[in-house]
Amino acid sequence: xxxxxxADNTNEPRLIVETGLDQRVAAIIEPVLVGMGFRLVRVRxxxxxxxxxxxxxxxxxxxxxxxxxxxxxxxxxxxxxxEDPIDKAYHLEVSSPGIDRPMVRKSDFQRWIGHIVKCETSxxxxxxxxxxxxxxAVEAEGFTIERDEATRGEEPKVTIPFSTLADAKxxxxxxxxxxxxxxxxxxxxxxxxxxxxxxxxE
Numbered sequence: 314x315x316x317x318x319x320a321d322n323t324n325e326p327r328l329i330v331e332t333g334l335d336q337r338v339a340a341i342i343e344p345v346l347v348g349m350g351f352r353l354v355r356v357r358x359x360x361x362x363x364x365x366x367x368x369x370x371x372x373x374x375x376x377x378x379x380x381x382x383x384x385x386x387x388x389x390x391x392x393x394x395x396e397d398p399i400d401k402a403y404h405l406e407v408s409s410p411g412i413d414r415p416m417v418r419k420s421d422f423q424r425w426i427g428h429i430v431k432c433e434t435s436x437x438x439x440x441x442x443x444x445x446x447x448x449x450a451v452e453a454e455g456f457t458i459e460r461d462e463a464t465r466g467e468e469p470k471v472t473i474p475f476s477t478l479a480d481a482k483x484x485x486x487x488x489x490x491x492x493x494x495x496x497x498x499x500x501x502x503x504x505x506x507x508x509x510x511x512x513x514x515e
Contacts, residue, residue, distance in 0.1 A: 324347070328475050330417075336356075339356040351370045353368070354370055358399065362404050363404065365405075368386075368406065368408070370408075376504070416483065422456045427488075428447065428483055430458060430484065431484055432478060438474070444473060445461050446460040
């Protein structure tokens with residue numbers, strides 16, 4: 314079960330990955346981000362302000378500061394210039410996944426048990442492709458949600474295999490905001506303590 318809960322594993326594969334040009338960009342920048350201690354969350358080329366390449370990334374502990382975004386942007390920008398996968402002018406935007414984040418790894422589901430997720434599957438799961446509900450359990454092969462509104466004849470709980478996921482994201486609620494802020498505060502305190510410990514060793 315450690316593979317599900319190990320949020321410190323930089324190499325934990327993503328369940329939901331890009332296609333086409335987005336996939337090509339992801340393949341170019343992911344090794345750079347991993348080398349810096351970041352995890353790639355998502356790459357999207359959007360028709361915003363002309364063309365915007367949106368890169369979502371985070372540290373293993375789920376934090377991401379403005380300085381981190383700048384550092385990541387400065388590292389991947391020259392690599393993209395050399396590889397040149399996009400043949401038009403574009404604007405690079407590096408950001409954290411945000412509170413109502415895309416869920417792309419098993420550890421994301423583990424970390425946010427008790428919160429509401431909206432997801433879509435690539436094949437029918439219990440006669441549906443769209444689901445919304447509270448994450449109540451996470452196993453190696455899938456996760457279980459308690460539906461917001463089960464229609465007649467539907468079980469209140471449904472288990473969705475990770476292999477069927479096409480898209481998933483957290484839904485913004487007061488509880489989620491509170492827990493996300495608390496987790497961020499704890500992670501930053503741990504990082505500060507680690508830095509102090511490192512300095513003491515020198």
